[in-house]
Amino acid sequence: MQPASERLPAVPASMAGLLDEVGRAFERQLSSDMPSVNTLCRHVERYRGKMLRPMMVFMCGQAFGDVGRSHVIVAATCEMIHMATLVHDDVLDEAEVRRRGHTVNHLRGNEVAVMLGDYLISNAFHLCSQAGDPALNLRLGEVTNTLCEGELVQLSHRDDLSLDEPTYFEIVRRKTAVLIGACCELGAMLSGAPRPAVDALRRFGEGLGVAFQIQDDLLDLEGREEVVGKSLGRDLEKGKLTLPLIIHLARPDGQARERAIAAIRARDGAALIAELSREGSLAAARRRAEDLVARARAELSHVPVGPERDALDAAALAVVHRDF
């Protein structure tokens, strides 16, 4: 659930109006009769960023028919779930900066950030219930269960230098990818897409989500804070193994392993990046992301040819070609 700042290719005009509707649904949902709560909500709304998840709901919906009120509710709900996870992730990561602003935990303390995250989760479910469709509640409840499990499993592997690739991918699938997959799936479903297409778009979204996380891993190592817009180097500090490291530590070359472990123990980011770069582990991780994007794009064969499919294709490519 980490993906922080995200930008997609130019937003088409038909999308801009829908994203405005999401913004209004958001504000309506988060307006409290308690002024101190409202102040917090206004602060956190800046986390909304480029609304990758709502756009996925709408693009997948438009590919199969009209989009309506249920799409807007699902889009706003998924973005609110995402925002809640950002607020709690920042507590877990002790991050100070998010989208070029200070995090809630940094400004107001961990207690407020924990409770504000809870408030966002609660409002997300309340918003979703307004669609009056129990299947949506059930599916999104399943998604957030999975998402929390991913986070809990990740925490249980903190500082675990033996974490292997399958476990890494399972963690990332759960904590990041299932929500994006659900956006694609539900967007298509609500527009009456046939089941095989709904399933293909779920896989498309999940593949993109995993690729997105790998790109985040790379940015945490290589990115520049002023470009990415959030605290970097946290993965290393918090003992979170990222894909380039996992690939590196699985190399048969004992000396390469030892150099990397020494850099991790010393929390020496510069030495670690030099080592991962020299041995090709950064490039290997980047290839994994590119493979995932290629496979995701192949799923688009289930989508009717047209501008909506092209937009989904462009979005997939953008995931691995971003530096923010």
Added chain:
Amino acid sequence: MQPASERLPAVPASMAGLLDEVGRAFERQLSSDMPSVNTLCRHVERYRGKMLRPMMVFMCGQAFGDVGRSHVIVAATCEMIHMATLVHDDVLDEAEVRRRGHTVNHLRGNEVAVMLGDYLISNAFHLCSQAGDPALNLRLGEVTNTLCEGELVQLSHRDDLSLDEPTYFEIVRRKTAVLIGACCELGAMLSGAPRPAVDALRRFGEGLGVAFQIQDDLLDLEGREEVVGKSLGRDLEKGKLTLPLIIHLARPDGQARERAIAAIRARDGAALIAELSREGSLAAARRRAEDLVARARAELSHVPVGPERDALDAAALAVVHRDF
């Protein structure tokens, strides 16, 4: 949402079977395919305590008719919401002991406790969705929104010596009472109770919830940790004003105020209790709780005469006559 350990008068046999069903629904809901998540869930199930909230659902249901699967789902959902709030409250309060066991944050760190609380909230909504009744999701989403608002407003008044009684009651109503009120309301509603009775039982539950919190305030000041079973004196340490203190600080006697403020500033619990006791502020808070219970009991005139109504009446009395 603080009420910690709770015990009601003897559980009737008809209730025991239903509470077992709640236990099974709980275990089913919280069984994950990730072993590390399961271990955490088994630990946290000890927080279930005496299941005040499920009993309220069933007692209010039985007073008007049969209770069925929806009652069990609502009961388990409300208990799971309550449990989630306990896990996050313990993070906020930096508490080490809960129900005579160590808290999750103490054993596994704040990060795991934050994420486990999220997992419980998420599962509560997922469980609730299984009833297939959007009205239940909508109502419980509203309740948890209100609950989080209460916590956020409370945090915004930390160390605020000018907190007045109306604000205190608004905080407590939101963070503690609305959930108990919803248990009573939904239990009755699902058994087909007429609207005036449903509303009366919501007021009954809310009144009891506020009285419950006042009793918790008193126990935090006066209770013995080995009897109450959780870390005490936290309210004072965390700058949380409790009702006896609010009453005391509103006294016209400037010297009494100053003695109390000096004790608060020094974080000297013994001196504070002596002062509050001497000036009658503990007794005044206790009277507020007793008044609330008396008014709650009067709402039971909307309930048909019978053993269920007697049980609700006995439960109301038990709230202010507990030392744990």
